Amino acid sequence: MGIRELRIHGVGGSPGAAMLGVAHEDAVVIQQGRRTQVIARAQDRRVEGYDWGRLTTDSPLQPLWVLLLPFTLVNVAGWAHDSFSGSRLRLRATRLGVHLSAGLLTVSYTLWAAILGVDYLGYQAIGRLGEGAKVLGVVLGFLVAATVPALLMIIANVTRRRYEQVESGHGVGTRDGQARWAPEEDLSSDQFFAHDRSLQKLLILHGSLTVLTFAAVAVVVSTRWGEPNLGLGRVFLMVGFLQVVVIAAVAITCWNPSGRFPGQSGPRALPAAAVTLAVALSNGVCAGFALLVAQLTGLPWDRWGQELALIESFVITVVLWAAGLAVWAVRRRGRANADELPPRTSPEGQEPDGVTEQLRAEVARQRSRAQAAHQAPQLVSIFAGLFLLSAVVSLVMRIDIGGPVLEWIQPPQRGVLSLVATVLLPGIALAAILVVWQSSINLTLRRIVATLWDVLTFWPRRYHPFAVRPFTERAVPEFQGLITDRVRRDGGLIVSAHSQGSVLATAALAPMRAAMLQRCALLTYGSPITTLYGQAFPAYFGQHQVQELGTQLVAGSGGWTNLYRLTDAIGGPIFGDGTSEVDVEVPDPAGTASSSFPLDPKDPEPLRPVWSDVAGHQDYQHEIAYKCAVRKYRQSGF
Structure with missing residues (x-):
């Protein structure tokens, strides 16, 4: 043959x-x-x-993968670290920071589920009917909130069994899925795609974090009973503060990664930037849904919690990033040319011997787009910087040191930005789901969506078990x-x-x-x-x-x-x-x-x-x- x-x-x-x-x-x-x-x-x-x-595009639930995007970004962040030839201390510190960020993301997601289910719907909305209804509402709120992490655990475990328990004999080495991750394990390892037991342990760890978070929520509920709201925003602010501290530490650790080819440019501190993007997406969209629920259920603005303190910063970040993306694209338009291509001199009907001016212009446009696309990873760092800047500004503007320390950060008031956030932030999630769904019937859109998903789901779930299965x-x-x-x-x-x-x-x-x-x-x-x-x-x-x-x-x-x-x-x-x-x-x-x-x-x-x-x-x-x-x-x- x-x-x-x-x-x-x-x-x-x-x-x-x-x-x-x-x-x-x-x-x-x-x-x-x-x-x-x-x-x-x-x-x-x-x-x-x-x-x-069909491993990535044939799932009927693929549009819902958008809801797992923050977990997937954190998981990818763990793989974007420095070269193994660099400092081992920096490598360990970066990985530790990503693991901490992954745990805090699980805690914040669980807190948002509790804020929506237990506080807004159970304690405040249903609780307006009377004390008995308030108790029943809180119990139902806990049950509703618990379904979110429960579903995440079930999905992660089901996909692990279907896709990550690799049968032996497929590859070049023994794939029993039992070995732990080696400190400097790379693609040359026979076991790189066969660490099923490590994923099981990670699932147990994040399940434990979920239980501990609900226990903390229960303590807050018991101590705040009778107040206008349960004050879960205080707990959320502490978690958010820890998220920012960890992001800053990771950024310092991995600011200038080594291992690239000489002269090759790339984003700085990409692990920290990816974690920041995950935190911004998760908290921003959840805050938008919380604000929407608060307004639909008629909760007065003076009962909005501190968890919504950054609601304006999410809107500002989206607007600034969209404007920055437009400027970035315009600046790179026309940077390439096709002057070296010979002009066409052969008449119509004969084989061309060069390019028409229209084709020359199209070649130049495609070359410019290609140059810009090769620098696209830098956009993640730009978004991260804008979000952190707007978050700091928003917090500074909301500081009021006239009362107890836990109440220094004031919740937002009803205004134009809060109304925009009600539509924009939930709309981002719904629009993303719609785009992924439409990609199943639109070839051009499918290629764009598939490019993003296939990069994000290339990596094993070493850092967050709720990420989309690889x-x-x-x-x-x-x-x-x-x-x-x-x-x-x-x-x-x-x-x-x-x-x-x-x-x-x-x-x-x-x-x-x-x-x-x-x-x-x-x-x-x-x-x-x-x-x-x-x-x-x-x-x-x-x-x-x-x-x-x-x-x-x-x-x-x-x-x-x-x-x-x-x-x-x-x-x-x-x-x-x-x-x-x-x-x-x-x-x-x-x-x-x-x-x-x-x-x-x-x-x-x-x-x-x-x-x-x-x-x-x-x-x-x-x-x-x-x-x-x-x-x-x-x-x-x-």
Whole structure:
């Protein structure tokens, strides 16, 4: 049969047979998994594809993942730490800070459930009917509030059993899920995606925090009984103060991360910024819903609690960030050009020999967008800074030291900003759910949403058990098993990976031994390994890790080729500046006539027409550079 080409796709859901460049009826399913499958061309079994897209886009509950976004952000924050070559003390301090932030987030979510259920609905709204109704309302409020963390625990445990208990034999090592996380464990570890027992312990820990929080709420209820409100905002302010202190400590610890390629820019203190974003989203949306409930149930403003003290700051932050995003986008528009492209001189009806001025302008726009997109992780840090600044200003304006210490921070009064918050903050959550739902039927929107979700759910739940379950716990071991099987059967394999698939391929190849890697050729295209993952996660996709894998691949009979375009908003050079022999820039639009490269008769994917369009992140398989790489690896015979 010869050397196989095993493809793995990127984000955007399940591509099916399109991943192989053929129609549905021209592909055959050769292996079926849980929401995954392996397919091959019916007429050329040398080309196979691993389809994992349904792991992230085929869940009917995916729109509700938005409600788990804060937990997911905190979990991702734990992976964005400094390189392992840096200070071990800084590494331990960063991880400790993220774990503390994760615990405080669980406590704050539980407090918001108690504020809404026990105080607003039970004690105040139902309690207006009489003392007996107040007691009944508080009891019902506790039951309603307890359902929130209970559901989170159930969802986390169910998804753990379905997706994270990886069966042994899929990968390259023993996967019993029993080992604890090693201090400097990275993708080269056989156990990286097999720490099920650690997740179980984390679930127990956060379940205990929930119980302790409800116990504290019960104490406050007993001491504040008879007052206009239960004063749970005082407890919330203490938790919020601790959240800010921990964020500040994490920011100082990881301000300037190491491990990136020389000259590569990236966000500073990303773990702290991600935690800040999680805290802002969770508290802002919950505060908005609390204010909405207060107004719908007719609670007078003088009974609003201190938990709403920052309600205006959330609105101000959203407005400032939206304005800042617009300015950021405008400033980066037009920074690139396409002056080097030759003008078209051939008449209409003949093959173009250059670009029209309209196409030149489109190429320049796409290049500018790509440059801006590669710096997008910095937006998280910008949002974090704006939120912390507006929160400090709001608190300073609400300080009144004329009374007891616990009442220095005053609750808000009814005003324009509070009315806007009633609509804007709950609306953000509902709009996000609607966008994710619409992405199931809109291809362009699906790619945007899937890009965000697939990055966030790549990482195991090491820091917060309520995060959205990772798809990699199943996809990476399965892909490792496919690679191992094909290499042993055929003596060699071409791993062809697009976009997020290149990240999965890197994770699958990283723990393999040299003897196996030297029988593999890796062909990546549109890869965010360095442009995104290297910026945000230098300990796992930084300079040392990428170069080590590249060295082992190049040392064998195969090698590594990475294709990228200047118009690609996601992919880019693997080795930083693109000067490595691994990185090959692909012209966009195509500028070489297809007649100069005869295709294999079995190849169903035609070459791109010259000087006709801008491909950006798509259609790399139609490039001459792609065909040349596959042909070279097949002819080498490994």
